[in-house]
Amino acid sequence: xQWYQRRVRASQASSYVQQEMNxxxxxxxxxxxxxxxxxxxxTSTQSAxxxxxxxxxxxxxxxxCTAVIPEMMQRIASNLKPLLPPTSEFTQxxxxxxxxxxxxxxxxxxxxxxxxxLGGLPPPSxxxxxxxxxxx
Numbered sequence: 001x002q003w004y005q006r007r008v009r010a011s012q013a014s015s016y017v018q019q020e021m022n023x024x025x026x027x028x029x030x031x032x033x034x035x036x037x038x039x040x041x042x043t044s045t046q047s048a049x050x051x052x053x054x055x056x057x058x059x060x061x062x063x064x065c066t067a068v069i070p071e072m073m074q075r076i077a078s079n080l081k082p083l084l085p086p087t088s089e090f091t092q093x094x095x096x097x098x099x100x101x102x103x104x105x106x107x108x109x110x111x112x113x114x115x116x117x118l119g120g121l122p123p124p125s126x127x128x129x130x131x132x133x134x135x136x
Contacts, residue, residue: 031061
């Protein structure tokens with residue numbers, strides 16, 4: 001029975017994290033679509049100027065989405081905490097503690113305004129709201 005409960009909790013946690021990632025992805029896609037509508041409109045040709053403006057606009061979209069990642073990580077941490085045993089590294093705050101050395105981000109050179117890896121996020125607060133169906 002314990003094995004089954006752990007598997008259900010792991011599945012719930014995975015689904016929740018995927019849901020959060022989908023929200024960021026959808027936000028980025030909507031922003032990029034707005035850029036495309038604003039810059040290209042109904043034209044069938046793309047000038048060099050339009051391409052440059054499109055790149056600037058989509059880069060701004062990426063920066064906006066990157067800026068909400070720390071908030072998303074804290075929300076994930078708050079909502080996953082009830083699914084984990086009280087003695088886990090996550091619930092003790094050690095997984096969210098700053099790492100001794102920065103974690104490399106392949107090909108990106110780091111994300112501006114965000115600490116490397118998961119480091120720098122405080123442990124979730126006790127009064128955090130939980131999503132439905134995530135409790136034990």
